[in-house]
Each structure stands twice: as structure tokens, then as C-alpha cells.
Amino acid sequence: MKITAATVYIVALPTRRHHSWASKMTAPIGRHAILRLRTDEGLEGWGEAPAGITWGGSAMRYYGESPETVRIVALDYLLPAVGGCDPREIAVVHARMDRAVKGHPYAKAMIDMASHDLAGRAMGVGVSTLLGGSHRRGIELAHSLGIMPIERCLEEAEQAVSEGALTIKCKTGLDPFRDVELVRRLRELVGPGIKIRVDGNEGYSHVAEAVRVTRAQEEYDIMLCEQPVAGAEGLAAVAQRIEAPVMADESAWTVEDIWELADLGAADYISCYVTKPGGLFRARQQAETARRLGMLCDIGGSIETGIGNAANLALGAAVENASLPSVCPVSGPEGSARPEIAGIYYTDDLISAPFRFEDGRVSVPEGPGLGVEVEVAKVEKYSVAEAVSLDLGEDG
Numbered sequence: 001m002k003i004t005a006a007t008v009y010i011v012a013l014p015t016r017r018h019h020s021w022a023s024k025m026t027a028p029i030g031r032h033a034i035l036r037l038r039t040d041e042g043l044e045g046w047g048e049a050p051a052g053i054t055w056g057g058s059a060m061r062y063y064g065e066s067p068e069t070v071r072i073v074a075l076d077y078l079l080p081a082v083g084g085c086d087p088r089e090i091a092v093v094h095a096r097m098d099r100a101v102k103g104h105p106y107a108k109a110m111i112d113m114a115s116h117d118l119a120g121r122a123m124g125v126g127v128s129t130l131l132g133g134s135h136r137r138g139i140e141l142a143h144s145l146g147i148m149p150i151e152r153c154l155e156e157a158e159q160a161v162s163e164g165a166l167t168i169k170c171k172t173g174l175d176p177f178r179d180v181e182l183v184r185r186l187r188e189l190v191g192p193g194i195k196i197r198v199d200g201n202e203g204y205s206h207v208a209e210a211v212r213v214t215r216a217q218e219e220y221d222i223m224l225c226e227q228p229v230a231g232a233e234g235l236a237a238v239a240q241r242i243e244a245p246v247m248a249d250e251s252a253w254t255v256e257d258i259w260e261l262a263d264l265g266a267a268d269y270i271s272c273y274v275t276k277p278g279g280l281f282r283a284r285q286q287a288e289t290a291r292r293l294g295m296l297c298d299i300g301g302s303i304e305t306g307i308g309n310a311a312n313l314a315l316g317a318a319v320e321n322a323s324l325p326s327v328c329p330v331s332g333p334e335g336s337a338r339p340e341i342a343g344i345y346y347t348d349d350l351i352s353a354p355f356r357f358e359d360g361r362v363s364v365p366e367g368p369g370l371g372v373e374v375e376v377a378k379v380e381k382y383s384v385a386e387a388v389s390l391d392l393g394e395d396g
Contacts, residue, residue, distance in 0.1 A: 001040065006079045008071045008387065010071060011031070011383050013346040013350075014347045016341075022200060023250075029050075030305070033048070034110075034379060039122075045117030046307050047112070051064075052065070053066040055250075062105075074110060078108065079392060081100035084393065087119050088118075088123070090116065093112065109278050109280075112279025116369070116370070128314040131319075135317060135318065140166060141325065142168070142327050143341075147174060154189055161342075164360050165343070168186060168197075172228075180213060183217045184219075197224045197226065201226075206229070210228035214228060225242060232257070247269035252272075253277060255282075270297045271298055275308075287321065291321040298325065301327060303327070306351030306372050313362060329346070333352065336353070338355075350382070351374060
């Protein structure tokens with residue numbers, strides 16, 4: 001089986017409400033690059049890059065990508081490099097991509113995801129099987145509130161919990177008073193049985209501020225404090241002065257980052273993405289490194305469509321230490337049976353059937369590959385740029 005053709009789209013899904021965090025206050029969610037990858041045997045696989053131009057590591061370690069840069073890099077460099085490859089030989093696909101382009105993990109993740117989808121479809125197994133097998137059938141949902149006025153946060157959290165969410169994730173980092181008050185009032189509202197986690201997205205200006213805010217939040221039983229400041233060294237300084245476990249996100253892109261975090265004592269947990277390390281293949285390596293170092297992880301993301309979310313769930317099933325509640329949406333098309341609020345960020349999607357949400361968990365889609373069927377008409381409907389196709393031939 002050989003990769004012979006590809007089409008790249010840029011889509012914008014309709015959102016339920018604006019969703020923001022400290023480093024992404026104005027740009028909307030849901031504007032992503034989508035890849036349709038074809039083989040000489042007539043199979044199709046799908047991939048997604050929820051790239052954000054403001055999303056990267058500290059001190060210019062990793063640069064932001066946009067849907068447009070993903071499209072350029074994929075069409076001009078990465079896809080020609082993997083033309084003729086067997087998508088089941090995922091290590092070869094990555095070796096060719098890495099020779100063609102330094103960095104650009106989101107563009108590589110899109111191709112990796114579509115290759116895994118193709119491989120699973122060709123072999124009749126789910127992506128989690130390709131990654132080593134499933135430790136669980138679903139991921140506990142953490143409903144993310146985004147940065148909103150406190151009253152709106154409380155109203156949304158109350159409904160999300162009533163619909164089955166067991167964890168609430170608070171985006172913080174811009175207003176210390178609000179951040180403490182929100183956690184206090186949330187705890188009063190939801191009681192002791194619902195988990196609350198906070199995520200500053202590097203928003204606090206210095207370590208002392210992050211420590212002061214987190215210590216105040218700890219009075220209301222937060223389960224973890226995610227990336228309050230930039231950089232592994234800053235995280236280590238915070239971790240030494242608070243009680244809550246620290247999770248690294250913007251500081252955890254690669255296997256090498258995980259070793260650095262461990263050496264510095266900077267994080268108990270990491271947020272493991274399909275996209276940050278460059279795809280499922282690399283994410284599996286990163287998560288296994290964390291496991292060996294005694295770190296737990298969640299499955300992080302950027303509010304993907306059903307395509308990317310299916311990859312996130314497959315990774316979460318296959319990673320033994322991915323036991324923490326995660327922002328994995330309850331993806332589904334408009335009008336399908338799903339909650340109104342809990343895990344809902346888009347009013348429509350690109351997939352034909354909704355994900356199952358039961359007992360506070362989003363189930364991994366069943367079926368070969370990613371386990372989802374993509375509605376091409378929906379991809380075309382929500383496209384905001386002309387789709388570009390490549391004939392990759394048999395030899396790349």
C-alpha cells in the first residue's frame with residue numbers, strides 16, 4: 001500500500017460560545033487544517049492540525065503554527081516527502097518528514113494521524129491497537145470553562161455537572177483575584193465530589209504571583225495546577241512552594257522536555273498531546289518516558305473536531321498513565337444525541353455520528369482506524385479557503 005494523493009482543507013466550525021485562555025484571548029477556536037490522504041488501494045485516511053499561531057514553548061523554544069503555515073509546509077515539503085510510503089510503516093513516514101522539515105510538529109501530526117487512520121483501516125483494527133492496545137475504553141471528561149466572567153462560569157459549570165461532567169477545568173492566569181474567587185465559588189456550587197483543576201497557560205507574570213494565587217486556591221481542594229508560569233525552571237520554582245501537583249503543558253512538547261522536567265523536579269504530571277510532539281507515534285514515546293519517570297498525564301489538545309478528538313481518545317486508551325481527566329470534547333454532528341453543555345464547544349462537526357458520553361467519560365470510537373466516518377460535504381461546507389490537492393504518484 002502506498003500514499004498516492006492528498007487534499008488539504010482549512011475549516012472553521014461553528015462554536016457554541018467563544019472559548020479563550022490566557023495566551024489565546026481573541027482568536028476563535030475551530031479553525032483547523034484537515035488532511036484527506038489516499039492510497040493506491042483506494043483507502044482514505046483523515047488527519048487534523050488544530051494549529052494556533054500564539055501556541056508554543058517558552059523562550060522561543062517552539063514556534064506557533066497556523067492552519068495556513070500547516071498547509072504550506074504539508075503541501076510543499078512533507079507530503080511530497082512521504083509520497084509512495086506505506087502508511088503502516090509509520091517510523092519511515094516520520095523519518096522522511098524529519099529529513100524534509102525541521103520542527104513544524106502540527107503539520108507532521110496531521111500526516112501522522114491520517115497515516116494511522118489508513119493503517120488501521122487497512123489492517124481492520126483501531127488506532128489504539130496500533131499503539132499497543134487499550135488500557136481503558138474511554139477518558140474522563142474535564143469540562144473547560146475558558147476565561148469568562150465568574151457568573152457565566154458558574155452557570156455553565158452547574159449545567160455541565162448536571163449533565164455528567166465529573167471535573168471542571170478553570171482557565172486562569174490573567175486576574176489573580178478572579179482566579180481565586182472563581183475556584184472558591186465553584187467549590188461552594190459543586191460540592192466536594194466534583195474535581196476542580198486550574199490552568200494558567202503561562203499567564204502569571206512571575207513565580208511569586210503564581211504561588212500566592214495557587215496557595216489561595218488550594219484552600220478549595222484543587223486537583224492540580226497546570227502551567228502557571230512559562231518555562232521549566234519557573235515551574236520548578238512554583239512546584240517547590242505549593243502543595244498541589246504541577247502539570248506541565250507548554251513546557252512538555254518532546255521526550256527531551258520530559259527528562260528536563262524530571263531533572264528539575266518541575267512537574268508531577270504532563271499534558272500529553274497528539275500534536276505537540278508531532279503525532280501519535282511521537283506522543284506514545286513521550287508518554288512512555290513520563291510513565292518510566294513516575295509521571296501521570298492527561299490527554300491535552302486544542303478543542304479538536306471529531307477527527308482529532310478520535311486520535312486523542314485512541315492515545316488516551318493506549319497510554320497506561322493517561323489516567324487524569326482530559327478536555328476531550330463530546331464530538332458529534334448538529335442535532336445528534338449529546339449534552340447541551342458538557343464537553344460541547346461546537347454546534348456541528350465533520351463526523352457522521354456522535355461520540356458516546358456515559359458516566360462522565362467519552363468513549364473511544366469503535367471501528368478500524370480512527371473509528372469515525374468523515375462527512376466530506378461537511379468538510380466542504382465549513383471550508384474557509386480553497387482546498388488544494390496533490391498527486392503524489394508512487395515514488396514521492
